[in-house]
Amino acid sequence: MEGALTLRIPLSSPDITDAEIDAVTAVLRTNTLSLGPKLEAFESALASFHQMPHAIAVSSGTAALHLAIHALGIGPGDEVIVPSFTFIAVANAVRYESATPVFVDIDPATLNMDPASVEAAISSRTRAIIIVHNFGVPAEMEALMALARRHHLFVIEDACEAIGATYKNQHVGSFGDISVFAFYPNKQITTGEGGAILTRDSQLADRMRALRNQGRYPSGDWLQHAELGYNYRLSEMACALGIVQLSRLDQILVERQSVAERYDKLLVLNPLIERPPLQIKHRTISWFVYVLRLSSSLPIGTRDILLDIMIKQGIACARYFAPIHLQPAYQSLHQAQHAILPVTESISQRTLALPFFNRLSEDDAESVVSSLTSAIAEVSAGQKE
Ligand SMILES: Cc1ncc(COP(=O)(O)O)c(C=O)c1O
Structure with a gap:
């Protein structure tokens, strides 16, 4: 949140x-x-x-x-x-x-x-x-x-x-x-x-x-x-x-769907980004947040570096979600300490939520993606040195 x-x-x-x-x-x-x-x-x-x-x-x-x-x-x-x-x-x-x-x-396809x-x-x-x-x-x-x-x-x-x-x-x-x-x-x-x-x-x-x-x-x-x-x-x-x-919900959801489609188009060519599916069989999505996943070829920790770079440029991004069982508030709970959740733990290190709301302008969506693309290029170049 x-x-x-x-x-x-x-x-x-x-x-x-x-x-x-x-x-x-x-x-x-x-x-x-x-x-x-x-x-x-x-x-x-x-x-x-x-x-x-x-x-x-x-x-x-x-x-x-x-x-x-x-x-x-x-x-x-x-x-x-x-x-x-x-x-x-x-x-x-x-x-x-x-x-x-x-x-x-969770199921890696739906994150549910x-x-x-x-x-x-x-x-x-x-x-x-x-x-x-x-x-x-x-x-x-x-x-x-x-x-x-x-x-x-x-x-x-x-x-x-x-x-x-x-x-x-x-x-x-x-x-x-x-x-x-x-x-x-x-x-x-x-x-x-x-x-x-x-x-x-x-x-x-x-x-x-x-x-x-x-x-x-x-x-x-x-x-x-x-x-x-x-x-x-x-x-x-x-x-x-x-x-x-x-x-106004129906209209709001249509607009949110188009923002998701816009991001999808802008991100399609980046091989280091996995985009969330726009459609899933038997379901219609009510777009809440736009959460992409960074490729597992990028080292652990990349997401947090990108997050900092984006925020420094005035673009809010977030780590949706930090797993509950790893939160300090859950450390005393036996069920949290002993939970074995490999998909949750691996995916949650690679997720990045981009700015997302129905009135996000085309220019702002482009600006988010261009900042992210440059940040990924900068971080990967630094990691190769
Ligand atoms: C899945 C889920 N459950 C419960 C809540 C709690 O709602 P609230 O913040 O209104 O207490 C949220 C809020 O973000 C949520 O995302």
Whole structure:
């Protein structure tokens, strides 16, 4: 995730039009800034977009993951299978409930969980799998759902990076028992901060709605708390922003696809760069980030040198992802110390995310690629000396 650094070409940029600004200011002229009509409207727009009966808007993707784990009753002694090659919130949410994340490796083609690695990780303690659609590329849903059903495991689908993507013509986020979304400003659509949960199960939906609001159920009054809850609410301003953004999602995704195609064309001739696939069978991609891989013929460490050069030139790039099991925050965890994830460890040293957003101009895309090409040439020449 991007830090506060301001560079000539940022890594991401939200697409906010007058319609979003008008919608947010209109809310500010009312007396209802939380728990009002915009929340209901945003939830119903999310539910209908995904053809799901229940949507619950929350304050972040992390809050959404936490509520999912909590509502499924996952706790101490339970294991949840997660990728290590993803954003840290995925494993953190498991640890918030004192359950254990068990890390599995990825498929090098899609950078998502490898079903064989998932199957090998299932134990008598496994309760759930968190299937993440990394970078907006749908995971191998058929194989993963079949595995989960065969072993009676819950599926939490993490569509935080993939809103609008489809697997066999079905939207991601409509496969799992519970699915989660995030609307941080680097995402395809944003609410500033924010997230959402979808489920088909009305009991789980009622419970997560209450947990989001300090354990209050609609039948009780404001100071009646049926169970230990959280403040994971999303404001009316955020929901108003989300409604307009969601209504523009199709157009935003088309534009993001063309930026990915532009990069693909500009990078095609560089033999030291592996480009992400523009198309994958049975899936449509919802482009979140543009992550290329450096050739394995370049020495380890090259990516970080390139990153520094690019940043010095005012171009934001990032190391998506630094594996979770290698993070300092995970060093005390047995499952992290003993995880054997050769694909994750090798690929994560070679990935480089380029600036990527729907309004990235042709000139800026060309400038990014020309800086990168010269930086690679400079670094390889230095390495040969
Ligand atoms: C895959 C994934 N899951 C969860 C999250 C957490 O979302 P948030 O930052 O809104 O808490 C993110 C955020 O980047 C993410 O990429």
